[in-house]
Amino acid sequence: MLDKASRPLVSMVDKYLPDPYLFVIILTLVAFIAAMVFEGHGPMAVIEMWGDGFWNLLTFSMQMLLVLVTGFMMASTPLVRGILNRIAGLAKTPGQAIILVTFVALIASWINWGFGLVVGALFAKALARQIRVHYPLLIASAYSGFIVWHGGLAGSIPLVIATEGHFTEDVIGVIGTGDTIFAFFNLAIVVALFIIVPLVNRLMLPAEKDSVYADPNVLDDEPDTAVVINRPADHLENSRTLAWLIGFSGIAFIFQYFMDGGGLNLNIVNFMFLFIAIILHQTPKRLLASLNEAVKGGAGIVIQFPFYAGIMGVMTASGLAASISSGFVSIASAESLPFWSFLSAGLVNIFVPSGGGQWAVQASVMLPAAQELGADIPRVAMAVAWGDAWTNLLQPFWALPVLAIAGLKAKDIMGYCLMVLIISGVVISAGLTWL
Known part of the structure; x- marks a missing residue:
């Protein structure tokens, strides 16, 4: 049933969704026009907001590029590749492959969003090497697991408000994760999505005659590891001693970091990926060969993330994001405010695809409204956190690392993601409103 229902969405996205670079250019122009029409700013003022914000995500852009590069390097090691292949061997049919990749991506994303993006895509490729399965849906299923990240252990909004000294502490105090991440309503939403998202993806699987399979050249991504010694420097490049000395130094730091009570974040995930890759590749030459393959897919991140930073600058400085939030709040009651907060966050997320940045914009509107209405x-x-995660299924910003690893384009997977978006939106809305 869902295969037939998803076909119009897949066809529509294939025809009308532009390349992610063109998508961000169109969003930029939409933000320009909206800031001028609805907030009354002049063209030059809006352009200045855009330019002032253009480089505000440089650190984050580098982190995202490293998510792709370090994750690829780790997964291309013989050991990790073997583990992924063995787990992939649990699936014997295309339907089982879709369910398994979704479930693995959901677990990994609940632990940490960067970890989930990389593990989901790499595991999907491991499955595609063993089973002939509709490749666009397989990758879409891997990406769909990303929906639970903001309700999981690394959710930026619940972790921010659980931290002493956060920027809204004078308004709401410190709210522990027992009231957010581990609250009954949030865990119920997560459990429901763990059941429903894999089933939705499975039900969208087309018949074999309509399936599109992975390009063997995309799946054959193992770097050349041949050892050639022609000069003294080659001995250093193939030295296990050097790799293990620096690699195990990094592992020692990671061990001490967690012993001191450190938690998972993007930097420590990248750090772990990198130093595990250094050890498992065994020599600097093998690591660099893997790196050369990994960086080929990073072009989209490099060019597009500054444009999203510029859009964020326009949305926040012009007051447009706050106006969107206020518009939803104006029609809310104490009981319905979570629902309208969810929808407004989903809309804002299309233009401001950053959980932390979005909370900085929306908290100043949502929290006073919650206090005035007596909402939870x-x-x-x-x-707000779930709204941010929800429309990531529509926004190709976060899919870039997955698409780079998979060798696909956004239009190849977004039709399937749109179906998951519709069904998961109902589930999340119900959980926020009635549980």
């Missing part, structure tokens, strides 16, 4: 503040905060 932790639930409202999680509604």
